[in-house]
Amino acid sequence: MRLFECGTLVPGCEWHTRAQDDAEVVRRAVEHMRGTHGEEMIRQGTVEKIKARIQHENGVEAAA
């Protein structure tokens, strides 16, 4: 599983998401940025920042 914690990008935000692949994590994170942090225009830089902060979680594949 891939994990993105918004707090790594927006200090203090507790939101996080998990998905099987990076594309889905990015999609959800962008949605969250728009809805919660009011980022109307998601710039390429934002997507790159999200990608750079995605972590790999070992051992949770089977539970998904």
Ligand SMILES: [Zn+2]
């Ligand atoms: Zn957030």
